[in-house]
Each structure stands twice: as structure tokens, then as C-alpha cells.
Amino acid sequence: MAIFLGSDIFRGSGYGPGHPLNIPRVWPVIDICRAQGWLNDSQFEMVPPATAKELECFHTPEYIQALIDAEKTQVLDEIRSKRHNIGNYSNPIYQEIYRRPATAAKASLQGAYYLISGKHSRVFNPSGGTHHGFPDSANGFCFVNDPAIALTTLYHNTSKKIAYVDIDAHHPDGVQDNFSHLERIILFSVHEADRWPRTGKKDDVGGGNAHNYPLQRGSNDKDLKEVITNQVLPLLLAFNPDFIVLQAGSDGLEEDPQSGLCYSNQGYWKTVSAFLQLNIPILVLGGGGYNPFTTARAWAGVWGLMIGKSPYKTKCVAESRAILQSLSFPHRLGKNIPDRWISRLYDG
Numbered sequence: 551m552a553i554f555l556g557s558d559i560f561r562g563s564g565y566g567p568g569h570p571l572n573i574p575r576v577w578p579v580i581d582i583c584r585a586q587g588w589l590n591d592s593q594f595e596m597v598p599p600a601t602a603k604e605l606e607c608f609h610t611p612e613y614i615q616a617l618i619d620a621e622k623t624q625v626l627d628e629i630r631s632k633r634h635n636i637g638n639y640s641n642p643i644y645q646e647i648y649r650r651p652a653t654a655a656k657a658s659l660q661g662a663y664y665l666i667s668g669k670h671s672r673v674f675n676p677s678g679g680t681h682h683g684f685p686d687s688a689n690g691f692c693f694v695n696d697p698a699i700a701l702t703t704l705y706h707n708t709s710k711k712i713a714y715v716d717i718d719a720h721h722p723d724g725v726q727d728n729f730s731h732l733e734r735i736i737l738f739s740v741h742e743a744d745r746w747p748r749t750g751k752k753d754d755v756g757g758g759n760a761h762n763y764p765l766q767r768g769s770n771d772k773d774l775k776e777v778i779t780n781q782v783l784p785l786l787l788a789f790n791p792d793f794i795v796l797q798a799g800s801d802g803l804e805e806d807p808q809s810g811l812c813y814s815n816q817g818y819w820k821t822v823s824a825f826l827q828l829n830i831p832i833l834v835l836g837g838g839g840y841n842p843f844t845t846a847r848a849w850a851g852v853w854g855l856m857i858g859k860s861p862y863k864t865k866c867v868a869e870s871r872a873i874l875q876s877l878s879f880p881h882r883l884g885k886n887i888p889d890r891w892i893s894r895l896y897d898g
């Protein structure tokens with residue numbers, strides 16, 4: 551059975567004015583799935599923030615304390631600010647700087663435990679996927695590395711094999727740096743070449759078990775399909791993992807402002823489907839996604855796929871249209887929002 555993990559903390563909280571992540575991302579997915587009749591109460595679970603101790607399975611106690619202090623006082627002294635890379639344009643201090651990422655991390659942690667216990671074989675955490683975070687510092691809009699927390703949990707509580715697959719437009723440097731040396735873990739990343747953080751070149755194997763597939767700017771569904779079908783899947787199947795963690799960042803979609811990749815959401819969904827169809831217990835995370843319309847529709851479609859619905863021809867019901875119509879997108883301030891961003895889930 552599939553479970554969707556979320557929290558009300560994602561309603562209204564944000565990174566502050568001017569930040570690319572200061573857009574609605576998680577709650578529209580929840581509300582659209584409910585409006586479409588794809589999400590009932592038994593499929594949805596609220597999670598609290600992770601405790602400091604839980605986060606310390608990957609992060610240093612000093613870093614977590616810095617997040618707690620920054621939330622409390624809304625400032626951080628220069629030494630800690632510098633050491634932990636907090637309080638700048640990318641990683642600003644904001645009102646929920648501890649609780650919000652800690653909640654996303656709790657969902658990934660809980661999701662990992664559900665896969666281990668077998669209670670759920672498909673877990674969706676669209677608030678997760680913050681793959682750039684390092685143990686002692688924030689990085690690239692990511693304060694807590696929730697994929698790392700899921701991987702740590704799966705790795706240390708079982709003796710099973712884990713595949714981490716990342717289709718975000720950006721390379722998951724924080725994950726690769728900390729897990730690619732472990733024998734029971736294999737990592738795959740398909741991302742845009744020469745895009746920040748500029749790691750993950752084709753021949754970069756990290757600690758040995760990372761596989762990187764940088765795609766040139768302008769790459770489309772065909773290019774994505776080719777690399778997934780011909781490169782990623784054969785290696786993944788040969789590795790024969792017991793669990794999959796899929797970071798499904800939507801910033802590779804054509805209408806996202808933070809990448810030059812040109813996937814349609816149909817191509818993106820087919821990729822997600824290819825991993826769901828393996829029938830291996832899977833934790834699906836969000837990640838990047840900087841166009842709220844594109845992201846909400848893409849991730850609502852992912853949940854649809856996880857429960858056996860087809861988003862490919864799905865039109866938005868009136869309530870979903872209203873939800874989409876209400877979204878703010880400062881990047882396009884003053885410009886018209888195309889009707890197709892409102893009226894249907896699929897790009898087509």
C-alpha cells in the first residue's frame with residue numbers, strides 16, 4: 551500500500567522574499583490530489599519535525615543546534631554562520647529554518663522505517679529530496695539532507711541493498727559525498743551538465759559506487775528515456791536492490807526557471823513509472839521544482855502513478871483549477887499564466 555507523508559508546516563512557511571523556493575510547493579500537491587479524488591484520509595499521514603537526535607544520524611550536533619538557535623533568535627553569530635553556511639542568499643535564516651526541514655526529514659525517516667517494516671511498499675514525501683545538504687553545513691537551499699537520513703536509516707537498520715536514483719536537474723553532491731563508498735548502496739544521478747554544483751561529471755564515480763549521467767542543456771524526454779533505459783536500469787537491476795530511494799525533483803521540466811533541461815511531465819512520469827514498475831519497495835521524494843504550477847502538477851501525477859492512476863490524460867476538476875489559479879509565482883509577476891498550467895495535469 552502507498553502512503554503520502556506531509557505536514558501543515560508547508561502551508562504558509564517559506565524561505566522569505568526573493569528566494570526561488572519562496573513559492574507554494576507541497577500543499578498544492580496534497581490539495582490537488584485530494585480534489586482529484588486521489589488521496590483519502592487513510593492514504594495520508596501527518597508527521598512532526600524530527601528530533602535533534604534523529605537528525606544527528608547524519609548531521610553534526612553543532613549544526614543542528616545552529617539551526618535550532620537560528621530559528622529561535624533569527625540571527626547567528628558570524629563564526630557559526632560561516633562554518634555552517636547559514637544566513638546568506640542561498641540558505642537564509644527564516645522563521646521555520648529548523649522545523650520545516652526537520653519535518654521534511656522526519657517524513658523521509660518515517661518512510662524508510664515503513665519500507666523496512668513492510669507496512670508500506672510505496673512512500674511519497676514531496677517535501678523531501680534536499681540532496682545538497684552536508685553533515686555540518688547547509689548547501690544549495692538544503693538545510694537538512696533528508697535523502698541522506700533515509701539512506702542512513704535503511705543502511706544501518708538492515709543488511710539490505712539500496713539504490714538511490716536522482717532525476718533532479720542538479721547533481722546530488724551531498725548524497726554522493728557521503729554514501730558512494732558504501733558497498734550496499736548504488737547511486738545514480740541524471741542531471742544537467744555544467745549546472746551548479748558542477749559535480750557529477752560523466753567519469754565521476756565518487757567513492758566508487760556513484761554513476762553520473764550529465765545531460766546537455768536542451769535535453770528532452772527522448773534523452774532522459776535513453777539514459778534511464780540503456781544505462782541506469784540495467785545497472786540497477788544487476789545490483790538487485792531491496793529498496794529504492796527516488797529523488798524526483800521536477801526542475802528538469804521545460805518550464806522550470808532553474809535549469810536548461812526540457813523534459814515534459816509525461817517523460818518525467820514515464821521515468822518515475824519505470825522505477826515503480828520494478829515492484830521494489832520505494833521511497834519517492836520531491837526535490838527541486840521552482841515553477842509552482844509545473845511542480846504541483848508533476849508531483850500530483852507522481853502520487854497518481856503510485857496508487858495506480860494515470861495522470862497522462864487527466865484534466866483538472868474545478869477545485870484543482872482553483873488551487874492552481876491561487877498560486878503565486880513571483881518569477882512571472884505581471885505575465886499571464888498559460889491556461890494549460892491550470893486546466894490539466896499533463897503538459898501534452
Ligand SMILES: [Zn+2]
Pocket residue numbers: 718719720799801837838839
Ligand atoms: Zn535541483
